[in-house]
Amino acid sequence: MKPDAKYKEVQKALKHFIPWEKGERTGGLFWLLAKYTCRAQNPKCHKCPIIELCDYGSKRKKS
Numbered sequence: 407m408k409p410d411a412k413y414k415e416v417q418k419a420l421k422h423f424i425p426w427e428k429g430e431r432t433g434g435l436f437w438l439l440a441k442y443t444c445r446a447q448n449p450k451c452h453k454c455p456i457i458e459l460c461d462y463g464s465k466r467k468k469s
């Protein structure tokens with residue numbers, strides 16, 4: 407996925423990995439991730455459960 411991907415592109419890609427019937431619950435989990443871990447300022451990448459999927463977090467981990 408491109409770093410500058412639009413909302414609809416991300417949504418379409420996620421539907422390949424997340425069953426539609428679990429979409430609402432998954433949305434809630436992403437909301438919690440954004441609120442407590444992946445914050446806009448000073449994200450806690452060292453505690454992030456999806457760091458291996460994230461280019462930004464992976465780069466921070468190496469430095």
Ligand code: SF4
Binds near residue numbers: 445464
């Ligand atoms: S690893 Fe990526 S998704 Fe996780 S907190 Fe850092 S920037 Fe956010």
